[in-house]
Amino acid sequence: MQETLSNNIQNKIILITGATSGIGYALSEIYLKNNWIVIGLGRDKNKIRKFFIDYPDSFYFYQIDLNNFQNANKIFEEIFSKFKNINTFILNAGIYIPENFQNFKFINAQETFNVNVLSIYLIIEKIKSFFELTHSHTIAIISSVAGYRGLPRSILYGPSKSALINLAEALKIDLPKVNIKLINPGFVETPATSINKFKMPFLISAKKAAKIIFSKIYQNGFEISFPFPFNILIKFGRILPYRLYFKITKRISNKDEK
Numbered sequence: 001m002q003e004t005l006s007n008n009i010q011n012k013i014i015l016i017t018g019a020t021s022g023i024g025y026a027l028s029e030i031y032l033k034n035n036w037i038v039i040g041l042g043r044d045k046n047k048i049r050k051f052f053i054d055y056p057d058s059f060y061f062y063q064i065d066l067n068n069f070q071n072a073n074k075i076f077e078e079i080f081s082k083f084k085n086i087n088t089f090i091l092n093a094g095i096y097i098p099e100n101f102q103n104f105k106f107i108n109a110q111e112t113f114n115v116n117v118l119s120i121y122l123i124i125e126k127i128k129s130f131f132e133l134t135h136s137h138t139i140a141i142i143s144s145v146a147g148y149r150g151l152p153r154s155i156l157y158g159p160s161k162s163a164l165i166n167l168a169e170a171l172k173i174d175l176p177k178v179n180i181k182l183i184n185p186g187f188v189e190t191p192a193t194s195i196n197k198f199k200m201p202f203l204i205s206a207k208k209a210a211k212i213i214f215s216k217i218y219q220n221g222f223e224i225s226f227p228f229p230f231n232i233l234i235k236f237g238r239i240l241p242y243r244l245y246f247k248i249t250k251r252i253s254n255k256d257e258k
C-alpha cells in the first residue's frame, strides 16, 4: 500500500532534517529503501555512515547546525539551488530538554526555540523563495502530542511543539493546495527519550514510527498522530476542563517523582 502511494509520485526527492538519529534516521532509511533520493541534514555525519555505503547514488548529506541561522541560511541556498525538484520536506530535527520552573535556564529555552521552531521558519522562507509550491509538494512538520497542552517538566519542549501545531494549522489554511502534514508522535524510543527516567507509556521503536509516517504521509488528512490508543487518550486530555486537567497532571507528576 505505502509503496503504491509513494510510487505515484513523480519526483521522488525528499529533504529530511535531523536525519542522523532516531525518527529522522528511520525515515531516511525507509525512503531510501523505496528508491527515493534522500537529502539528509544534521550535525554529525558519523552517525549516518551506513547510508553513504549502502546508498552511494541516492543519499546526500549536508552538515548543518539549525541553531546557527546565518550558516544554515547559506546551506539551504546551496541545497535548493542544486535540488530543484524536491517533492517532500520533512522538518523533523528537534531537541528535548526536560526542564521545569525550578531548573530551567534561558539559554536552553533559546536553543529549544531556535532548533525546534525558528529553524522551521527559516526553512519555510527558503522553500517559499526557491519553489513554486503546488499540490505535488508535501511539507511535514514533526511536532509532538506534548504540544497539545502544558505538561510536567515541559516548560521548554511543550511550548515549542505547541507553536509547531499552530504553525502547521496556519500553513494548511494559507496553502490549501499543498500537502501540509502535522505529525504528532507519542513516545518513541530514540536517543532523545533515552534520558527519561519514568516509564514511557505506549513506547514504540523509531522504525515503527517511521513506518506509520511513511504509510500515511501521502494519504488524505492533515494530522498523523500515533501510537493508537495513546494518541486518543492524549487528545481526550485536550478537551478536559482546566480544573480536571490540572488534577490529573498533578497526580501523574507526583507519581513520577516518587
Ligand SMILES: NC(=O)c1ccc[n+]([C@@H]2O[C@H](COP(=O)([O-])OP(=O)(O)OC[C@H]3O[C@@H](n4cnc5c(N)ncnc54)[C@H](OP(=O)(O)O)[C@@H]3O)[C@@H](O)[C@H]2O)c1
Pocket: 017, 018, 019, 020, 021, 022, 023, 024, 041, 042, 043, 044, 045, 047, 064, 065, 066, 067, 092, 093, 094, 095, 096, 115, 142, 143, 144, 145, 184, 185, 186, 187, 188, 189, 190, 191, 192, 193
Ligand atoms: N522520540 C520521541 O518520543 C518523540 C515524540 C514526539 C516528537 N518527537 C520529535 O521527533 C523529532 C525527532 O526526534 P528524535 O526522538 O528522533 O530525536 P533524536 O534521535 O535526538 O534526533 C534528533 C535529530 O535532530 C538533529 N538535531 C538536533 N539538534 C540539531 C541542530 N542544532 N542542528 C541540526 N540538527 C539538529 C539531530 O542531529 P545531530 O545530532 O546530528 O545534529 C538528530 O538527527 C523531534 O522534533 C522530536 O521533538 C520525538
